[in-house]
Structures are given as structure tokens and as C-alpha cells.
Amino acid sequence: MARWEPGARERLVVAAVDLFIEQGYDATTVAQIAERAGVTKSTFFRHFPDKRELLVAGQETLSRLLTEGIAEAPADATPLEAVAAGLTRASTAMGPESRELAPRLKAAVAASAELQERDALKSVGLAAAMTTALVARGVPDPTAALASELGVLAFKRGYAEWSEGDHDAEEGVAGYILRALDELRVASASLG
């Protein structure tokens, strides 16, 4: 029986990010990440298929929460109101530990072309999940695709501002993301 390891997943993510920054993504092995996190390689592989997936591990959870939030928005919600409901739900997955990790995660991604690519695909996946959920609500196709792109932009912008901002402030990421979405809504009127 494997020993129960509280927080092994989180420790692996933190260890990986630190090693990626210290010595580069390419030079870092799964064995090193496991050692730094104080777990076995087997434990690593119970949580992640490889070192790259570790950095986008939250993607499936985010997609599921976005989809649920959009599906459960009131029937008379506009497309952007439904997106806002999805983003609010997804924000529950990002607590203080996400915020603390964010600047180091950003540095690790900035230093690795491979991680940038994986990160870009994550955005595409989140947009696709939102589009599918909006279409299921009856939002017509071009509007659904557009509302999803606004959602992804708002997510990125709000998350960045939250993680770079004043960490003494108690406000969660949801407020930042919803403000970013509203800014984009206002900006959409000045596209011409």
C-alpha cells in the first residue's frame, strides 16, 4: 500500500517550477523533480504523465468548471453573462497557492519554447470548452466563438493582474477576471 502523501501533487508542481528556473526545463528530469518534492518517481507518474503536463495540470479542471458554470447560468443570461458565470466557477480552482506560484511559473514558461507551446494549446483548449458550452445553450456559432475568446482574454488578463498585484489584498482572482471581461465588453463597442 502506498503511503498517503498529503499535497504531493502541489509539492511536485512547486519543485518542478523551481528546478525549471534554476537549471532550465530541458535539463530537468522527472527523477530530480520527484527528489526535490520528497516523493518517489512512481508517485510523480501517478499524478502526471510527464514533466510538461505538470505545468498545465489544471487545464481539465478549469475546462470542466468553465463548462459547468456556463451550463448552469440562468436561461436568460447573455453570452457574456454565461461566460462570466463560467469564469466565476473556474476561479474557485485558483487559491492563494496559485497566486504564490504564478510569478515563478511565468518565468519558467518564458524561458522555454516548449512550455510556451503547451501553454498556448491550453488557451485553445479553454476557448474550445467554452464555445461548446455556449453552443449547447443555443448561442449561434460566430457569437459563441467570439464570446469564448473574450473569456480567454479576460482570464489571462485578470489572472496576470491578480498574480502580479498587491498580495496583501484579500481579493480573489474572480474579481480581477470579471473586471477584465467587463473592460473587454466595453472595448468591443469601439472596434469600429
Next chain:
Amino acid sequence: MARWEPGARERLVVAAVDLFIEQGYDATTVAQIAERAGVTKSTFFRHFPDKRELLVAGQETLSRLLTEGIAEAPADATPLEAVAAGLTRASTAMGPESRELAPRLKAAVAASAELQERDALKSVGLAAAMTTALVARGVPDPTAALASELGVLAFKRGYAEWSEGDHDAEEGVAGYILRALDELRVASASLG
């Protein structure tokens, strides 16, 4: 002195896409691509740093054309009119040979997680190039980012429709992309 090789670059792209579909991306080597294209490995490396970059080789050209088109749009152009000018300029890089290759390229990307990631990063790069060009025109930040996302969406949607559509029709890709952009402009009024 190397022999002058007309169309070596295009032949390499076609050979690579065919091999990726026939035997998979991972199993395909640079040597095989060069052989299929009838060129040496040295010639391959004069054109591309590796097999993956080959499929996004047009990205720099597209970014440059988008940027130029946006910069040279009339001073009184709206953000979306400037984006349309950039997309029109970028469309000149996509002729009949792009159209012929498109379905096979799509199949190759669909079959490879690595190529999907590289492709996703290409979209991010094109959006960033457009945003920078719009900001240089004085378009404020959230509007510039949003207009760029509409541009990328229009590019993808128009390109897909063009490459999947009736190949007897003589219409170039620009018309498809500009119609897609206009659909998105109209859709932006119904976001709520």
C-alpha cells in the same frame, strides 16, 4: 557552390506533410523529408531549423505582412478596419499552392500533439504582432488586444472555409477572411 534549387522550400513542405500523414510526425526524420523532396539534408537546414518549424515556416512572413498592413492603413481607419488591412496584406502570402496543401496540413496537425502545440503558439504570435501594430497606431490596450483576437479568429475561420470550399472557384483567401471578420464584427453586437 550549391546548385540553385527552384522551389526546394515548397517541395520540402509538401514532402514533410505527406510523410507526416503516411507514417506519423514522430517517425519522420529530416533525412526522409529531404530525400522525398529530392534535396540534401544541408538544403533542408538552409531552409528550416528542424522538422517542426517547417510547418509554421510562414509565420514570420505573415506577422510581417499583418504588421505592415496595419501600419499603412489610413489614419482614420477604425481598429477593425486596420486589422482588415493587415489581413488583406497577409492574404497575399497564400496562393493556390497553400490551398492545395491545406487539407493535408490539417490532417498532419490533427494527428500530432506536438504540431498542435506549435500551431497554437503560431496563433498567439500572430495576435501579439497585430496588437503591437495596433498599439503603435494609438489604439488603446484592451481594444487592441480584442481587435487582434477577432483578426486571428477571422483568419482561422476564413482560411478553413477557403481551403475546404469549392476549389474551382477562383476567389482568393482574402475575401473569405474579410467576410469572417465582418461576421465577427456583427456578432460582437450580440455578446450582451
